[in-house]
Amino acid sequence: MGIDRRAFLAGAAAAIAAPEVRAAGSSFTVTDMIGRHVALVGRPSRIVLLEARDVLTMGVIHPEPAKLIVGWAAVDRIDSDALRQAYEHQAGHSIAVVGKLEPGSVSLEAVIALQPDLVVASAYADGGDDLFVQRLESLGIPVVFGSAVTNGDDKGHGDDLSNLMRFWGRILGREEQAEVYLSFFADRLSAVGRCLEGAEPVKTYLEVQSTYADCCWAAGKIVWGTLLAQGGGRSLDAVTSPWFQQISAEQLIAEAPGLYIASGGGFSIKIRPAIAPGLPVETARQGLRLLAERPALSILEMVRQKRVHGIWTGLVTVPPLNILFVELVAKWAHPDRCAQIDPAGTLAALNERFLTIGIETPCWVSLRDDQL
Numbered sequence: 024m025g026i027d028r029r030a031f032l033a034g035a036a037a038a039i040a041a042p043e044v045r046a047a048g049s050s051f052t053v054t055d056m057i058g059r060h061v062a063l064v065g066r067p068s069r070i071v072l073l074e075a076r077d078v079l080t081m082g083v084i085h086p087e088p089a090k091l092i093v094g095w096a097a098v099d100r101i102d103s104d105a106l107r108q109a110y111e112h113q114a115g116h117s118i119a120v121v122g123k124l125e126p127g128s129v130s131l132e133a134v135i136a137l138q139p140d141l142v143v144a145s146a147y148a149d150g151g152d153d154l155f156v157q158r159l160e161s162l163g164i165p166v167v168f169g170s171a172v173t174n175g176d177d178k179g180h181g182d183d184l185s186n187l188m189r190f191w192g193r194i195l196g197r198e199e200q201a202e203v204y205l206s207f208f209a210d211r212l213s214a215v216g217r218c219l220e221g222a223e224p225v226k227t228y229l230e231v232q233s234t235y236a237d238c239c240w241a242a243g244k245i246v247w248g249t250l251l252a253q254g255g256g257r258s259l260d261a262v263t264s265p266w267f268q269q270i271s272a273e274q275l276i277a278e279a280p281g282l283y284i285a286s287g288g289g290f291s292i293k294i295r296p297a298i299a300p301g302l303p304v305e306t307a308r309q310g311l312r313l314l315a316e317r318p319a320l321s322i323l324e325m326v327r328q329k330r331v332h333g334i335w336t337g338l339v340t341v342p343p344l345n346i347l348f349v350e351l352v353a354k355w356a357h358p359d360r361c362a363q364i365d366p367a368g369t370l371a372a373l374n375e376r377f378l379t380i381g382i383e384t385p386c387w388v389s390l391r392d393d394q395l
Contacts, residue, residue, distance in 0.1 A: 053193050055167040056182055057146060063165055066196050067141035069093045071121060071134050074145045076101045076341055077169050078110050083343045084192055084200040086379045089114035091195075094137045096122030096129050102288035102336050105301025109380045131158060141194070145170040167194070172246075181246045184208065184342050204343065204377060211346050211369055212253070215353045218361040219255045225356040226280045227256035228325075230314075231267045233285040233333070234294050238319045239275045243267050250345055254352025255361070256282065272319030282356055283325050285314050285333040298333045300383040307333065307388040315390065330355070331390040338386060344373075351387055 049065045068091055072078060075095035081088035089110040095118055101107045111118055119137055122129030126147060134142060142159055144166055156166045169190070170182050185205055192201030229242040229251050241259050242248045243266045248258045259278050262268045287298030287310060296310025297303075311333045315326050325331065332355055338348040350369055353361040366387070374381035 051193070053167065053190065055169070056171045056186065056190060057168040059168065061165050061167050063141065063194070065140075067091065067139075067194065069138060069140045071095065071137060071139040071142045072169075073097070073122065073129055073143060074100065074147075074170065075107075076337070077143060079106070079337065079341045080169075080187065080343055081191060081195065082110075082380060083204055083373075083377050084188065084197040085195050087113055088195075089118070092118055093139060094119040094121045094134060096120065097124050099124055099290045100340070102290050102340075103299040103301065104289050105299070105383060106380065113380060129155075131155060134159070135162060135164070139164055142166045143169040146173040181249065182342055184345070187342055200377075207372070207376070208343070208346050212349065215254065215349055215361070215364060218364060219353060219357060222255055222357055222360055224252065224255055224257035225282050226259065226278065227251055227282040227284060227352070227356065228259060228275065228278075228280040229256070229284045230286055233287060233296060233314055235310075235313050235317070236294065238272060238317055240267055240269050241275075247339055250339060250348050251284075251352055254349040255356045256284075256352050275319050276323065279324065281325055281330065283315070283320065283323075283331045284352070284355070285311060285331075286336050286339075287311075287333050288336045296333055296388075298385055298388055299335045299337075300386060302385065304385045304388060307385045308390065311388055311390055329390040333388050335386045337382075344382075347373075347386065355389075 050062060052060050052062050054060050070091050071094040072092060073096045075098040078088050078092060078095070079101070090113065092114060098107060098120055119133065121133040121137070142164060144156065146168060147170065159166050172182060188201040188205055189198070192198040228239070229247055230240055231242050231247055232240045241262050242251060243262055243264045244258055245265045247267070251258060259270065259275070259280060261270050261274050261278060285296060287296030287307065289297065289299035289302060296307060296314060298307040298310065311331060315321065315331050320326050332351070334348060334351065338344050347366050347369055350364050350366040354364050354366060370382060370386065
């Protein structure tokens with residue numbers, strides 16, 4: 024099965040104001056991630072996610088989010104069989120699959136048949152269809168947008184984390200937990216900022232879709248590129264697209280980047296590196312070796328020096344986990360300045376303090392054993 028490149032990307036409409044909430048009795052109004060005011064009657068307990076990986080964000084502030092989910096779509100974008108199976112087990116009931124990866128694949132009839140009390144759409148998925156939303160709402164099924172992410176706006180940005188966590192906090196009745204997590208994230212981001220103060224950004228080949236038979240899909244300037252910059256890296260000079268851009272092997276060689284970061288996951292592992300929670304570390308590292316042996320990369324100095332690393336896509340596509348990616352970039356791009364940054368410690372703290380279903384290793388891998 025091939026990979027839909029857009030499935031690995033994030034990006035989005037302009038930043039929105041922090042979610043406004045007006046409570047009245049057991050009912051309340053929440054402003055979703057695209058600015059719509061939606062009234063909910065009580066806490067939802069039969070949720071349909073049109074982006075299944077939203078369960079990972081829910082899981083940061085709710086101990087048993089899967090128990091609230093009756094259906095989901097784009098399940099492969101969780102990109103980890105271990106996590107998917109763990110959440111399915113937590114649910115204690117069958118979670119119906121109502122759609123695939125591609126926009127337009129969600130079955131309206133399947134959603135309605137589940138009798139949900141909330142549908143969480145995204146600007147990328149089928150929820151962007153006004154008729155889809157109108158039909159559900161005409162039946163008394165509220166729809167909120169849990170993401171403004173779409174690759175259709177070249178001036179957009181990713182979802183604001185504060186807005187996102189407060190949005191979910193209000194829906195789930197976990198506002199306090201959302202604030203605690205935001206403080207945790209901010210503290211660690213500040214530590215990265217301090218170690219990078221005055222540092223020159225390192226030109227990095229961040230590959231948004233790493234496959235053994237193809238090259239060279241470089242991160243653009245926003246979302247993946249924004250996170251890269253927060254960690255002390257920078258995108259390739261030739262990349263002008265905001266999202267991602269395929270450049271020639273010759274251009275990559277001419278750019279001579281100082282660092283290579285590949286992306287992998289648990290989906291389609293025959294054609295991409297198997298870097299995802301619960302998979303064998305050595306299998307992940309072998310996939311990274313295969314990527315580094317491609318002709319366009321094997322002659323580069325960064326590969327010869329083994330400045331070669333790989334990440335699970337969830338570190339970029341699941342916003343609460345972005346801090347891990349930023350810390351990793353800082354550690355890899357500026358090992359002397361940022362020696363005290365500890366991504367493994369941050370992951371351990373996430374698992375201990377926030378996640379009932381912990382995220383196992385490997386979420387990242389390096390060619391050298393001594394590089395994390």
